[in-house]
Amino acid sequence: MSPKLVNSALEAPPALRPSTRYSALARLLTSEIESGRYKVGEKIPTEAELQQRFDVSRYTVREALRELKHQGLVLARAGVGTLVRARAPRTRFMQGVGTLQELIQFAEATRMCVLKCRELIADAALAERLGVKPGQQWHEAAVLRFLPNESVPVASMRIYVRPEHGDVLARIDTAGQPVFSLIERYHGVRIAEIRQQIVAVTLVPAEARLLKARAGAPALEIGRQYFDAQDRIVMASEGLYPSNRFSHNTKFRIQSA
Amino acid sequence: MSPKLVNSALEAPPALRPSTRYSALARLLTSEIESGRYKVGEKIPTEAELQQRFDVSRYTVREALRELKHQGLVLARAGVGTLVRARAPRTRFMQGVGTLQELIQFAEATRMCVLKCRELIADAALAERLGVKPGQQWHEAAVLRFLPNESVPVASMRIYVRPEHGDVLARIDTAGQPVFSLIERYHGVRIAEIRQQIVAVTLVPAEARLLKARAGAPALEIGRQYFDAQDRIVMASEGLYPSNRFSHNTKFRIQSA
DNA sequence: TTTGTTCGTTTGTCCGTACAATATGCCCGA
DNA sequence: TCGGGCATATTGTACGGACAAACGAACAAA
Structure with a gap:
């Protein structure tokens, strides 16, 4: 492990992949919540329902939901389902340096x-x-x-x-x-x-x-x-x-x- | 540390599960990095090696590594491996309350x-x-x-x-x-x-x-x-x-x- | 009426498999 | 000697399956 290799390996982060199934699903679910299809406090379709609806594996659904949870949009409860927590992603101003x-x-x-x-x-x-x-x-x-x-x-x-x-x-x-x-x-x-x-x-x-x-x-x-x-x-x-x-x-x- | 000992360290007691396998593995890897076993810029063992060493599935390894990536400790590169990015998790900062x-x-x-x-x-x-x-x-x-x-x-x-x-x-x-x-x-x-x-x-x-x-x-x-x-x-x-x-x-x- | 138990549903953890994408090194040909 | 192609290694995506943990509703018992 030479320092040289290390420095080059730390260079640019991997490029984002906007075209994965789970990221597309995350985006679609986000826009459905933002458009009011699922209100704050209401449940979105279960993992199983989303699997059927979009014909993807449970893994793909869960990865998409992971992203929504990370954004603070939803909250999942075992035995209950996945609840809308906010209408829009957490205010994350990429340009913001207030804190x-x-x-x-x-x-x-x-x-x-x-x-x-x-x-x-x-x-x-x-x-x-x-x-x-x-x-x-x-x-x-x-x-x-x-x-x-x-x-x-x-x-x-x-x-x-x-x-x-x-x-x-x-x-x-x-x-x-x-x-x-x-x-x-x-x-x-x-x-x-x-x-x-x-x-x-x-x-x-x-x-x-x-x-x-x-x-x-x-x-x-x-x-x-x-x-x-x-x-x-x-x-x-x-x-x-x-x-x-x-x-x-x-x-x-x-x-x- | 023999694989056997490590494996038992990862096993949760059946009745009380304060920690998951992947969180225990994340903690162990974090402490190995913090103790200097893997230096900043160096590679940690591959996913496959960690699977073998701890006798867990690749899923469990990846979940643990996901946490380390999230903490900013490591950076993964397809084709290369997983590199140490920092010796300690991101510092927790406090916003000045003066604002x-x-x-x-x-x-x-x-x-x-x-x-x-x-x-x-x-x-x-x-x-x-x-x-x-x-x-x-x-x-x-x-x-x-x-x-x-x-x-x-x-x-x-x-x-x-x-x-x-x-x-x-x-x-x-x-x-x-x-x-x-x-x-x-x-x-x-x-x-x-x-x-x-x-x-x-x-x-x-x-x-x-x-x-x-x-x-x-x-x-x-x-x-x-x-x-x-x-x-x-x-x-x-x-x-x-x-x-x-x-x-x-x-x-x-x-x-x- | 209230409390406790059971059952069905849903998410969370963990296993395995396969292929794609990326990176690196080596070999061969120009 | 240099460049290109190929093989191998490694992580990333996506599939399937099984069981555990948590929850709510329904039903039974006190």
Whole structure:
């Protein structure tokens, strides 16, 4: 097992297979629930009935139902049947980074394409923007971020890491996980806190060009700083997300007092 | 560990079955990875080898591996095998609880000035924007929001409440707390969840005029829906926050696993 | 009327089989 | 030497079967 083989094996995740029987069945059942054929609280046909109706094996039915359960659409009860739990799949905004979990999932689900790396010293303006000290050395990667099967970038980003962590920048393209997780893994740093700021901007022509968007178009500018357990800044990033491709979504659950 | 011993380790007691074979196998494989028996990047034994080693069916092995894949521990490749992807299951992160708190603090710290109230029936466009059903009656308040000692508004908002809660709109100016809290207090409704979406927009002339801002200037458009414990929508709002007056800040604290 | 038992139904676990899709290595020919 | 084809290995899909566990309804007994 050479490290080389390992790295290539970890490259792109296997492609999705939209044409399996169970995925087609899952999609059909999902649309039936969404269209109201089976109401929340009602039972959908049993596994045996679905087998007959679609002329597939029980295995195929169960795989489809597994997906619906995973989406939170249905709930199965032995002896009872399968009940509709929600009319629509769990709000899963692929573009959403309102929670840390979503931030990580977003990083894992999107493809990052490094345009350029360079070393630099933060001047006063950059230091202010990033929340770091002027005069410090940083390694910068300019990155485009894509959703699966999309050729238009969802974001352009600049990622800043400390020089001693600079090697992780070479792994961004292929890692399929957040950059901060790479720093954690390869440098034994623990990220204890992430701070994020969101403002609205209009794209200047150079940025718009890179993002294949219209100059002057609105975009979210999301800045993030990553701190270790001693509250030292480890990494920072700035991203531009054109607004018609990205919406920042958050869900607050309120516990009963 | 001899196969015999391992096999008996997988067998559940006949009367009490706290664990299935595949969950026991998943646990055992997880602990082998965590203990370093299989390094990140290396292959674990093939499905066939695991079948033989533990004297279980391929189904049982695959169910166990499904769990490991779900945990992000391994990655399977047809033709290659199953590779260790991480040494430990995905870290369980906690969302910073400050976010909802900050939402409430912001509401308490700002002054709201009601411009106009009216009753309306949600047409399709508004229903879509608010995440409500078309044809429903709502009471709408148009509001400007000011930071302390500021004469330029930080936001303009439209707040939508149910007709039976319409009286709270008269309290907005003076209450000094979130509108949803007013509904909770005066109508005994418990808000269980708030969903929020943030997008970037550019201000159209009428909005800009109201906000004393430049037409075309970037702004955050923050939409929120408030749900009760039965997941019924109780209230919705849309706010426009000119970007140079407001930045949406979030802090995520990460617990060690 | 209420409680307990039984039976039928349904999902969950686990077994086996077969073929498809993917990956890798080796061999042969140009 | 390099490229293509083939064979083998491995996971993924899909089929079938059997039994366990859980549930609800119906019926019987107290």
